[in-house]
Amino acid sequence: MTERIGILGGGQLARMLLQAAIPLGVEATVLAAQADEPAALVARNLVVGDWHDVAVLDQFAAQVDVVILENEFVGAAKLEHLARRHRRLVPGAHTLALIEDKAAQKQALADAGLPVPPLAIIDHPDDLTSLGEQWGWPIMLKTRRNGYDGKGTAKVDNATCAELACRSLGWPSNPLYAEAWIPFTTELATLVIRSVTGEECVYPVVETIQPTGVCRVVRAPAPYAAEVISEATRIAQAAAQAVGSLGILAVEMFLTSAGRVLINELAPRPHNSGHYSIEGCYTSQFENAIRAALGWPLGDPGLRHQAAVMVNILAPCQRQIDSTVIAPALAHRGVHVHWYDKRMARVGRKIGHITAVGADLAEVEARAQSAVDGLEHTMQTGHE
Amino acid sequence: MTERIGILGGGQLARMLLQAAIPLGVEATVLAAQADEPAALVARNLVVGDWHDVAVLDQFAAQVDVVILENEFVGAAKLEHLARRHRRLVPGAHTLALIEDKAAQKQALADAGLPVPPLAIIDHPDDLTSLGEQWGWPIMLKTRRNGYDGKGTAKVDNATCAELACRSLGWPSNPLYAEAWIPFTTELATLVIRSVTGEECVYPVVETIQPTGVCRVVRAPAPYAAEVISEATRIAQAAAQAVGSLGILAVEMFLTSAGRVLINELAPRPHNSGHYSIEGCYTSQFENAIRAALGWPLGDPGLRHQAAVMVNILAPCQRQIDSTVIAPALAHRGVHVHWYDKRMARVGRKIGHITAVGADLAEVEARAQSAVDGLEHTMQTGHE
Numbered sequence: 001m002t003e004r005i006g007i008l009g010g011g012q013l014a015r016m017l018l019q020a021a022i023p024l025g026v027e028a029t030v031l032a033a034q035a036d037e038p039a040a041l042v043a044r045n046l047v048v049g050d051w052h053d054v055a056v057l058d059q060f061a062a063q064v065d066v067v068i069l070e071n072e073f074v075g076a077a078k079l080e081h082l083a084r085r086h087r088r089l090v091p092g093a094h095t096l097a098l099i100e101d102k103a104a105q106k107q108a109l110a111d112a113g114l115p116v117p118p119l120a121i122i123d124h125p126d127d128l129t130s131l132g133e134q135w136g137w138p139i140m141l142k143t144r145r146n147g148y149d150g151k152g153t154a155k156v157d158n159a160t161c162a163e164l165a166c167r168s169l170g171w172p173s174n175p176l177y178a179e180a181w182i183p184f185t186t187e188l189a190t191l192v193i194r195s196v197t198g199e200e201c202v203y204p205v206v207e208t209i210q211p212t213g214v215c216r217v218v219r220a221p222a223p224y225a226a227e228v229i230s231e232a233t234r235i236a237q238a239a240a241q242a243v244g245s246l247g248i249l250a251v252e253m254f255l256t257s258a259g260r261v262l263i264n265e266l267a268p269r270p271h272n273s274g275h276y277s278i279e280g281c282y283t284s285q286f287e288n289a290i291r292a293a294l295g296w297p298l299g300d301p302g303l304r305h306q307a308a309v310m311v312n313i314l315a316p317c318q319r320q321i322d323s324t325v326i327a328p329a330l331a332h333r334g335v336h337v338h339w340y341d342k343r344m345a346r347v348g349r350k351i352g353h354i355t356a357v358g359a360d361l362a363e364v365e366a367r368a369q370s371a372v373d374g375l376e377h378t379m380q381t382g383h384e
Numbered sequence: 385m386t387e388r389i390g391i392l393g394g395g396q397l398a399r400m401l402l403q404a405a406i407p408l409g410v411e412a413t414v415l416a417a418q419a420d421e422p423a424a425l426v427a428r429n430l431v432v433g434d435w436h437d438v439a440v441l442d443q444f445a446a447q448v449d450v451v452i453l454e455n456e457f458v459g460a461a462k463l464e465h466l467a468r469r470h471r472r473l474v475p476g477a478h479t480l481a482l483i484e485d486k487a488a489q490k491q492a493l494a495d496a497g498l499p500v501p502p503l504a505i506i507d508h509p510d511d512l513t514s515l516g517e518q519w520g521w522p523i524m525l526k527t528r529r530n531g532y533d534g535k536g537t538a539k540v541d542n543a544t545c546a547e548l549a550c551r552s553l554g555w556p557s558n559p560l561y562a563e564a565w566i567p568f569t570t571e572l573a574t575l576v577i578r579s580v581t582g583e584e585c586v587y588p589v590v591e592t593i594q595p596t597g598v599c600r601v602v603r604a605p606a607p608y609a610a611e612v613i614s615e616a617t618r619i620a621q622a623a624a625q626a627v628g629s630l631g632i633l634a635v636e637m638f639l640t641s642a643g644r645v646l647i648n649e650l651a652p653r654p655h656n657s658g659h660y661s662i663e664g665c666y667t668s669q670f671e672n673a674i675r676a677a678l679g680w681p682l683g684d685p686g687l688r689h690q691a692a693v694m695v696n697i698l699a700p701c702q703r704q705i706d707s708t709v710i711a712p713a714l715a716h717r718g719v720h721v722h723w724y725d726k727r728m729a730r731v732g733r734k735i736g737h738i739t740a741v742g743a744d745l746a747e748v749e750a751r752a753q754s755a756v757d758g759l760e761h762t763m764q765t766g767h768e
Binding site: 001002015016018019021022023024025026027041042043044046282291296297299300304305322323324326327328330331333334336337338339340341352357 | 385386399400402403405406407408409410411425426427428430666675680681683684688689706707708710711712714715717718720721722723724725736741
């Protein structure tokens with residue numbers, strides 16, 4: 001019998017995983033915190049509850065054979081609980097423990113000889129002050145856990161701000177670390193898929209545009225020199241090996257002003273930088289995440305078109321937005337609209353995305369961006 | 385609020401409609417006869433029961449605003465019942481009443497000046513004998529209702545077989561009609577989408593290969609002269625107008641040995657000849673069926689690649705086949721596998737399909753066919 005997939009989390013990543021499971025004939029069960037989360041709204045098999053509750057985890061475990069993630073901050077202890085129930089974990093608890101603590105993650109990568117920004121644990125604001133003397137300012141201060149979309153980070157400009165910055169990120173109860181400030185030209189990303197059979201594939205390297213910490217645009221392929229792309233690919237595959245990745249691993253990288261590629265962050269799950277793959281690639285990140293977890297042959301991650309661009313739709317206001325709002329965007333030729341059906345989204349949060357594909361990156365981006373602009377304008381004004 | 389879609393039927397067409405509803409943020413409810421039908425297995429919102437039961441229809445009606453079909457043999461009376469509950473029907477009950485009786489369907493098309501094979505109602509085997517004298521033999525005998533995949537048809541070679549043929553199709557209780565035998569070069573098909581707003585679009589004309597009455601291969605675009613293609617397109621659009629089509633209409637046609645295009649059959653629902661559109665076109669037939677029903681702008685039906693070929697997977701044996709069987713097919717590069725997860729399929733029934741896309745029709749077809757051949761071989765032997 002085909003193993004049953006369990007997805008920890010009920011957001012849009014889980015929703016798109018469910019969509020990918022349908023043509024594969026794979027039974028998938030979602031564990032969501034709320035019944036109105038994006039994936040919960042479309043899941044045939046659903047457990048609603050808090051994954052910190054062992055009874056909820058056990059109920060979920062009873063319905064699944066293999067567990068994959070849509071959120072790396074589930075807590076390795078929860079996964080160990082599932083493993084004790086003989087559920088296979090993709091990725092394994094060891095990889096997750098490494099990744100969920102960003103300082104440990106970066107240290108593991110550095111130990112494997114991979115390029116990461118200089119980093120240091122921050123136990124006290126004074127540590128930051130000393131670092132400033134050593135590295136120079138500014139310094140990037142980060143929480144070791146639970147950061148995403150630019151949250152959990154603070155740029156510290158000088159020693160006088162050190163304590164304020166630490167407190168703003170929850171110090172002393174929240175553990176912090178610091179990274180040297182990296183002047184970068186752009187951000188790159190890719191996805192490494194490693195099947196439980198040992199088979200591996202890598203997606204094209206993309207460029208991500210994150211003007212406010214939240215990703216706005218993803219350009220595939222990244223329009224940079226072949227040596228940069230092959231270096232980024234090599235580093236991403238080595239990173240997957242260094243953390244013992246199983247399933248899908250998203251690797252975000254900086255391309256520095258000096259032309260070096262540094263690893264910025266890993267995520268052991270489908271990633272926003274890979275949503276373009278649904279229409280842009282022969283096999284989407286979601287489908288390959290499922291294939292890898294089941295040990296089925298991996299699909300071709302190659303681009304189906306010369307160019308694919310994804311633009312995120314960010315909530316312009318805090319209110320429930322019905323999917324009817326997407327109708328005008330659907331009138332744009334050659335764009336693919338993905339609406340997450342979030343029942344209540346905070347301002348600036350991702351509530352959908354639009355992908356366009358074609359022959360020319362700039363033309364494709366203009367098409368996707370124009371559809372998103374129109375959509376966000378409609379949401380803000382209530383008019384087309 | 386976005387209108388809620390109701391899908392009458394729980395088979396693979398409903399399953400693929402549900403998949404298309406996810407990125408649109410559209411709530412869809414399936415009415416399935418059994419809880420283990422392909423769509424029922426993945427439907428968040430599901431009513432299980434017999435649609436001939438008014439209480440079941442009412443339960444379904446309470447959860448939906450617009451009703452679409454995956455089966456034209458629902459019975460117009462059922463739709464009228466839903467209409468009395470103020471549910472919008474796409475297509476309307478009038479169109480369905482016309483289409484579900486194939487003799488009435490063909491007569492309506494003939495009345496609109498559209499090319500159909502000569503036809504006649506058969507009340508008695510003697511009618512067939514007279515027709516044979518008039519048209520010559522063979523004659524195509526068909527049931528007026530409930531035929532599909534070559535079922536409900538009989539080729540009658542001469543007058544001595546007339547009564548046997550009629551009885552084999554259920555005469556005298558089952559009403560029959562006859563069509564003149566059309567020597568055809570090939571079969572063509574397309575999809576006409578007509579939105580409730582009046583917007584209309586037409587898919588590329590495809591060639592369908594149906595060696596045993598069941599469709600085996602669909603080639604997009606159909607490799608025939610531009611005049612043939614534009615004539616088929618014109619006829620399909622005129623047919624949609626003639627029957628007052630709303631939503632999706634599949635039009636199957638013959639290309640005769642004399643180079644004429646004749647309408648063979650209409651279906652007011654997503655159609656097997658359009659499955660290639662999931663990967664082959666900018667917008668799939670399933671997505672456009674939903675957009676049309678909601679009055680949302682229609683998506684581009686154009687081909688995303690020079691060529692797309694779909695090959696059906698037909699059950700080689702009658703037993704439950706688990707989706708693990710698809711794993712070897714997934715190893716074929718550049719093919720897209722759709723597995724319907726039928727829990728029990730009769731020999732020869734469609735249990736999935738595989739689509740390949742690319743630059744060259746013959747190469748693409750070879751790729752898809754080779755994956756299907758391997759899959760069917762595995763199913764038959766239990767080995768790869």
